[in-house]
Amino acid sequence: MFTKLNVLDEKDKRLRQKCKEVSLPLSDEDKKTIKHIIKHLTYSQIPEYEEKYNLRPGMGLAFPQLGKLKRIIVIVYEYEEGQFQNYVIVNPKIVSYSEEKVALETGEGCLSVNREVEGHVPRYARITIEGFDEDGNKVKVRAREELAVAFQHEVDHLDGILFFDRINKKRPFYNENEIRLI
Ligand code: ZN
Numbered sequence: 001m002f003t004k005l006n007v008l009d010e011k012d013k014r015l016r017q018k019c020k021e022v023s024l025p026l027s028d029e030d031k032k033t034i035k036h037i038i039k040h041l042t043y044s045q046i047p048e049y050e051e052k053y054n055l056r057p058g059m060g061l062a063f064p065q066l067g068k069l070k071r072i073i074v075i076v077y078e079y080e081e082g083q084f085q086n087y088v089i090v091n092p093k094i095v096s097y098s099e100e101k102v103a104l105e106t107g108e109g110c111l112s113v114n115r116e117v118e119g120h121v122p123r124y125a126r127i128t129i130e131g132f133d134e135d136g137n138k139v140k141v142r143a144r145e146e147l148a149v150a151f152q153h154e155v156d157h158l159d160g161i162l163f164f165d166r167i168n169k170k171r172p173f174y175n176e177n178e179i180r181l182i
Contacts, residue, residue, distance in 0.1 A: 062157035097124035119172030
């Protein structure tokens, strides 16, 4: 049995709040929510299930998008066609980042933003993120390119920031000399 997650829309004020650190070990309810998010994000990236359940494709979700104001993020990254790597990070902290910045050429999307938003979102090209996994073990992940962008996008959610907040309103697009577009 699979039921779609009920993801909050950008208009919901809960998406603008700063989330609280989570104490470990995680509750069974939070663990259940994490499993549900992983399933939803995985299915949303498999065309057969995407269609069957009418899902919007997405690779990441943060707890506040479900109305839970806790510092937990989940990313399901398709590193090769049909091959997924899951990342669950509780109380994530970006502990280092590159000087170089990148932006997704086609802009970012968000499961809470149900409209097209045009513009480049500057992000660090490489980051190191630390936190805990769902079992309370310390984790450290080095990410680059698209995966690094996803981590920064999700960590922003924990501080009430949405991706379009970072788009330059006066000049939303960069050229290749300013930022590397990926
Ligand atoms: Zn988002």
